[in-house]
Amino acid sequence: MLHKMRRDKRYRDIVNRDYLINVSNAAPLHDIGKIATPDHILQKPGKLTDEEYAIMKEHAARGGEIIQNTFNNLDNPEFQQIAYEVARYHHEKYNGKGYPDRLAGEEIPLHARVMAIADVFDAVSQKRCYRDAMPVDQCFDIIAKGAGSDFDPELTEIFLDAREEVEKLLRG
Numbered sequence: 001m002l003h004k005m006r007r008d009k010r011y012r013d014i015v016n017r018d019y020l021i022n023v024s025n026a027a028p029l030h031d032i033g034k035i036a037t038p039d040h041i042l043q044k045p046g047k048l049t050d051e052e053y054a055i056m057k058e059h060a061a062r063g064g065e066i067i068q069n070t071f072n073n074l075d076n077p078e079f080q081q082i083a084y085e086v087a088r089y090h091h092e093k094y095n096g097k098g099y100p101d102r103l104a105g106e107e108i109p110l111h112a113r114v115m116a117i118a119d120v121f122d123a124v125s126q127k128r129c130y131r132d133a134m135p136v137d138q139c140f141d142i143i144a145k146g147a148g149s150d151f152d153p154e155l156t157e158i159f160l161d162a163r164e165e166v167e168k169l170l171r172g
Contacts, residue, residue: 001114004158014110018078023111026083030090030115033063057091061100064088082111090115095149105152113152117143117159120150125170136167 002020005011034042037059041052048056067084074080089103089112096104098116108116125139134142140163147156159166 001118001155001159001162004162005114005155008158010154011110019082019111022076022079022082023086023114025079026086026111027115027118029063029067029083030086030119031059031063032066032087033059033061035066036062057099060088060091082109085109085112086115088112090119092116093150094152098150108152113155117151117155120146121159121166136170 002015002023006015006020037056041048041056044052064084064087067080067087071080071083086109088100089108092098092101092103092108092112093116094105094108094113096102121139121143124134124142125136127133140160143151143156144160147153
């Protein structure tokens, strides 16, 4: 997705080599806050209760705190900021109904908007302890239906245009 953005005139000035590397390196840290979530919630095979879901949602803010406290002496402040924002804001929704801060639209950092799409696609396309992986067509439909509400519509278009590459990655 980032490589497609780099070739897109709307993002060409933002997604330079350093940005691409920083976001790519920060992406695996997006759920680092889950280390503060109790295992009985993370590994629950069924639907979470409202109370359990409230605890689960804390992982985004906790992830941002962990990044700030752990990476505060890095020589790369741009990476630290991107990692913080990816961890904290990857559950914000384009319509402002996400968490933890209910940011909307372009208030959400670009890299967190990218991560939101990648995270949801990964969540539905992979087997989890509480359900099987969904069929690929259904996974792409979920992303497409979220355009403008859950996800940035321009970034959704870029992701959907990358379907062939995404399917190659899924096949390994």
